[in-house]
Amino acid sequence: MKRITVLGATGSIGQNTIDLIRRAPDNYDVVAVTGATNIKQLIKDAIDLRADIAVTSDETRLAELRDGLAGTGIEAAAGAAALIEAAARPADWIMSAIVGFAGLAPGLEALTHGTTLALANKESLVTAGPLLMGKAKRLGATVLPVDSEHSAVFQALIGEDITAVERVIITASGGAFRDHPIEALANVTVAQASQHPNWDMGQRITIDSATMFNKAMELIETKEFFDVSASQIETIVHPESLIHALVGFNDGALMAHVGPHDMRHAIGFALNYPDRKTLPVERLDLAKIGQLNFRTPDPARYPALAIADQVMAEGGLSGAVFNAAKEQALDHFIAGDCGFTDMARVVQTVLDVMLTREGLQNATITLDSVREADAMARALTSEEITDTKG
Ligand code: NAD
Ligand code: MG
Numbered sequence: 229m230k231r232i233t234v235l236g237a238t239g240s241i242g243q244n245t246i247d248l249i250r251r252a253p254d255n256y257d258v259v260a261v262t263g264a265t266n267i268k269q270l271i272k273d274a275i276d277l278r279a280d281i282a283v284t285s286d287e288t289r290l291a292e293l294r295d296g297l298a299g300t301g302i303e304a305a306a307g308a309a310a311l312i313e314a315a316a317r318p319a320d321w322i323m324s325a326i327v328g329f330a331g332l333a334p335g336l337e338a339l340t341h342g343t344t345l346a347l348a349n350k351e352s353l354v355t356a357g358p359l360l361m362g363k364a365k366r367l368g369a370t371v372l373p374v375d376s377e378h379s380a381v382f383q384a385l386i387g388e389d390i391t392a393v394e395r396v397i398i399t400a401s402g403g404a405f406r407d408h409p410i411e412a413l414a415n416v417t418v419a420q421a422s423q424h425p426n427w428d429m430g431q432r433i434t435i436d437s438a439t440m441f442n443k444a445m446e447l448i449e450t451k452e453f454f455d456v457s458a459s460q461i462e463t464i465v466h467p468e469s470l471i472h473a474l475v476g477f478n479d480g481a482l483m484a485h486v487g488p489h490d491m492r493h494a495i496g497f498a499l500n501y502p503d504r505k506t507l508p509v510e511r512l513d514l515a516k517i518g519q520l521n522f523r524t525p526d527p528a529r530y531p532a533l534a535i536a537d538q539v540m541a542e543g544g545l546s547g548a549v550f551n552a553a554k555e556q557a558l559d560h561f562i563a564g565d566c567g568f569t570d571m572a573r574v575v576q577t578v579l580d581v582m583l584t585r586e587g588l589q590n591a592t593i594t595l596d597s598v599r600e601a602d603a604m605a606r607a608l609t610s611e612e613i614t615d616t617k618g
Contacts (some may be wrong), residue, residue, distance in 0.1 A: 232322070233322045233338070236263070237262055246276075248495060260317055282304055283310045284305075288478050303538075308333075313336040324345055329555060332355055341467045345370070347371050357449075362380035374494050377473040396454065397482075400464070400466065401426050402465045404421055413529070413568055421438045458537060470489075472486075473525070486512065499568055548597075552604075553606070553608070560610070574616075582604065
């Protein structure tokens, strides 16, 4: 029996993970499930999976969680400390699928027992890649990527020597506005930005796909996870999103990972690793698909990509600043405080200002220093957005 914990169980990745666990309940012993505001779902999952403990990050919802679990023998807990405590409970496989910077601390904690960490929370690598990967190495923990692109690269690299890799090509769908007139982007709505052309994901990552902030994060994620240089990483727009990534080797070969739009592939690969087991995903009919298309991303449409290059070049805490500014700008966009194109503009400004002011390039990455940079970048982002509005 594999002991499993799912951090962010009630979200899109969490629910897909639970779908796979439910199909083979006898193989898994669920330790902890965590969520935030969807307490009904958290209660249901905890009971269905017979978890030891269910945790909500929202302390005001503890009573509701406790009531829902009364008589089941399942522990209920709430708040940041409880989340950390649950993440630190011994488990063989822990899914890190909390959205945003909030996922970093529990993910770091999850490494404590040298476990296998299935990493969907890309913010952990963007804000603190060296910290997370360094801790995993020290403790003998295995980190497996659960982003579809990174799972694809990981699979293309099995049995290969990383020194034979010339380039890693990350594909991008192009998001909701890949064919929208650039001049009209400033006026698109939150509802329009929340419709992904190919995938069904959480709202935040869907909007991040439209700006390509998601891809920007993934470029940084690639650098941190695979230890390749920024100059080796390329982005290509591939509207069908069937090739998730390609690895180019020194003999000119390109290894492409092709698969359906279904996160249960990347999750299932990580769950069964190092084995491959049958997964309930669609089998592609290539003749029916007919053709696959590729285009170079237009830097004017997707300024986020140049920001990622800058973050990779600067290093240090610039990833933490970038991520915080991006998350904060996204909050403001969702709240209706700023326009779609303001997000990239403000993130760029905050990054530039903080890099000149604070000397973040050379700072040591610790949970505290990342938190500090995160808080400063968020404050500055809100200021910048308020100033522009006023
Ligand atoms: P989601 O919004 O659907 O779910 C997020 C989960 O985190 C929920 O369980 C929620 O309760 C929890 N949560 C939210 N705020 C929290 C907080 N402050 N503290 C603790 N828990 C909190 O998000 P998602 O789409 O499942 O994405 C999860 C992570 O996986 C993100 O980092 C995302 O970038 C990454 N990812 C998602 C996909 C996808 O297809 N959805 C693909 C690749 C990577
Ligand atoms: Mg991805």
